[in-house]
Amino acid sequence: MADWSRIEALPQERLEALFAADAGRLARLTLDVAGIHFDWSKTHLTADAVAAFEALAKETDLAGRREAMFAGAHINSTEDRPVEHTAERGEGRAESVQAAAIQHARMRAVIDAIEAEAFGPVRHILHVGIGGSALGPHLLVDALGRDSDRYDVAIVSNVDGMALDDVFERFDPATTLLVIASKTFTTTETMMNATSVIDWMQGAGVDDPYGRVIALTAAPDKAVEWGVDETRVLGFGEGVGGRYSLWSSIGFPAAVKLGWDQFEELLDGAAEMDRHFRLSALHENAPALAAFADLYYTQVRKAETRAPFAYDERLRLLPSYLQQLEMESNGKSVGLDGQPVGRPTAPITWGGVGTDAQHAVFQLLHQGTHLIPVEFLAVIEAGDTLPEEHHRQLLLNAFAQGAALMKGKQADDPARSYPGDRPSSTLLLDRLDARTLGALIAFYEHRTFVNGVLLGINSFDQFGVELGKEMAKAAGQGGGDFDPSTTDLIARAGLE
Ligand code: F6P
Numbered sequence: 001m002a003d004w005s006r007i008e009a010l011p012q013e014r015l016e017a018l019f020a021a022d023a024g025r026l027a028r029l030t031l032d033v034a035g036i037h038f039d040w041s042k043t044h045l046t047a048d049a050v051a052a053f054e055a056l057a058k059e060t061d062l063a064g065r066r067e068a069m070f071a072g073a074h075i076n077s078t079e080d081r082p083v084e085h086t087a088e089r090g091e092g093r094a095e096s097v098q099a100a101a102i103q104h105a106r107m108r109a110v111i112d113a114i115e116a117e118a119f120g121p122v123r124h125i126l127h128v129g130i131g132g133s134a135l136g137p138h139l140l141v142d143a144l145g146r147d148s149d150r151y152d153v154a155i156v157s158n159v160d161g162m163a164l165d166d167v168f169e170r171f172d173p174a175t176t177l178l179v180i181a182s183k184t185f186t187t188t189e190t191m192m193n194a195t196s197v198i199d200w201m202q203g204a205g206v207d208d209p210y211g212r213v214i215a216l217t218a219a220p221d222k223a224v225e226w227g228v229d230e231t232r233v234l235g236f237g238e239g240v241g242g243r244y245s246l247w248s249s250i251g252f253p254a255a256v257k258l259g260w261d262q263f264e265e266l267l268d269g270a271a272e273m274d275r276h277f278r279l280s281a282l283h284e285n286a287p288a289l290a291a292f293a294d295l296y297y298t299q300v301r302k303a304e305t306r307a308p309f310a311y312d313e314r315l316r317l318l319p320s321y322l323q324q325l326e327m328e329s330n331g332k333s334v335g336l337d338g339q340p341v342g343r344p345t346a347p348i349t350w351g352g353v354g355t356d357a358q359h360a361v362f363q364l365l366h367q368g369t370h371l372i373p374v375e376f377l378a379v380i381e382a383g384d385t386l387p388e389e390h391h392r393q394l395l396l397n398a399f400a401q402g403a404a405l406m407k408g409k410q411a412d413d414p415a416r417s418y419p420g421d422r423p424s425s426t427l428l429l430d431r432l433d434a435r436t437l438g439a440l441i442a443f444y445e446h447r448t449f450v451n452g453v454l455l456g457i458n459s460f461d462q463f464g465v466e467l468g469k470e471m472a473k474a475a476g477q478g479g480g481d482f483d484p485s486t487t488d489l490i491a492r493a494g495l496e
Contacts, residue, residue: 034435036436038426044296067278069083081460082239088104089270089438096237114256125177126156127181128181134157135321140246141253142317143318143437144314144433150259154171157190173204178198179213180194180215181250182216184217188469215234216250234249269438270442274446295455299343304344306374310354373423377426
């Protein structure tokens with residue numbers, strides 16, 4: 001069992017006192033990596049806390065597990081698999097890096113074929129996938145594709161038919177390509193949506209709809225069996241987990257929308273963060289320091305949630321992307337040894353977009369009874385075309401909120417007082433381009449991994465999602481041993 005006693009015994013001083021006592025605080029708790037300025041000085045991390053976490057990292061063999069990941073060892077022990085998403089961006093076991101490069105070359109060739117109109121004129125890309133097979137590509141297209149008029153890309157995940165209905169109204173079946181993204185090629189929602197798209201094309205008289213399908217999967221045989229020609233099945237390795245897969249062929253819609261050069265920039269930015277994570281000492285290692293702050297709040301201050309706020313519309317999908325990354329990876333109760341972890345694991349990740357969130361949920365952040373570490377994300381270079389006062393207001397608001405959370409304010413009227421000492425970190429990007437976004441997402445991946453290693457859990461399985469799927473399937477087949485409430489609900493909806 002790792003020894004947390006040194007961390008739990010750390011003195012608990014107010015943030016302002018920490019600044020007053022240490023002139024070197026800002027320099028020690030800020031870093032610049034790959035176009036991103038990281039600032040943890042408004043968290044309760046101190047030099048002693050960082051040293052205590054470094055000791056814990058040594059005890060839990062973070063360095064060894066990090067190397068094992070990059071070496072392609074089977075660190076996903078419950079599934080007996082390697083963890084190789086870094087190979088997709090050129091960092092990792094040589095054979096896996098080479099295999100990923102071959103898959104990327106195939107992906108590029110299909111994009112070239114689309115551009116050369118080998119499928120006839122293509123205007124629309126309809127990507128169906130769910131979870132990791134949708135959230136990552138959607139984030140990329142939404143963040144980086146706003147100025148691109150290359151193709152109209154829709155990403156549909158929900159089995160709720162309204163999601164597809166909306167797209168069917170906008171897209172022309174004759175100029176649409178269907179992209180089916182599923183690591184397993186068995187996910188009910190995705191397969192049902194894919195079939196409905198084929199039906200829509202057939203209904204509109206499109207010749208050979210199956211000839212307009214591209215499959216992104218780690219199960220190529222299943223895609224071929226489903227009816228996709230093998231030349232249009234773009235694979236990736238089993239070691240690339242769903243929520244870590246946007247670098248692989250799963251990133252196809254982003255590569256089509258942005259163009260191949262941009263997709264490569266994304267991979268290069270991520271690789272830069274990989275090298276930083278692999279080679280930097282922990283006290284100047286961005287993913288490690290961020291994880292230390294996460295763990296300080298969940299383990300010592302018993303924070304149950306954490307909240308990233310993107311002060312940039314282009315990053316509005318980041319909180320939902322992070323929800324899957326962090327909660328599916330580290331929302332576990334059992335350790336690597338199969339025993340109960342015995343301490344809190346992942347906090348609940350939630351968040352939103354600034355400044356909107358200020359007028360909705362920030363009341364609770366400033367005066368509520370929960371301690372919530374906040375993460376501000378902002379970009380120095382504006383993405384809009386409006387007078388610069390807009391962007392100036394946006395950034396000033398982000399910074400002022402962090403200051404207010406920390407400083408607080410005393411008033412005679414308790415209802416008008418702010419306790420202060422509420423922590424936040426800030427990630428300030430020079431600009432939002434493919435390279436910086438790649439580095440940012442890779443930072444979050446490695447931070448999640450460090451959290452998992454220090455907690456002694458496997459961040460790369462997700463058995464927690466299986467039971468609900470099994471029961472939905474049983475219910476669909478008229479079976480399942482359901483409680484009276486569920487049986488009643490099924491009957492009321494006429495589903496029995
Ligand atoms: O149900 C959870 C999950 O397995 C995620 O981990 C995954 O990203 C998603 O479903 C989609 O899975 P697939 O890519 O195999 O369709």
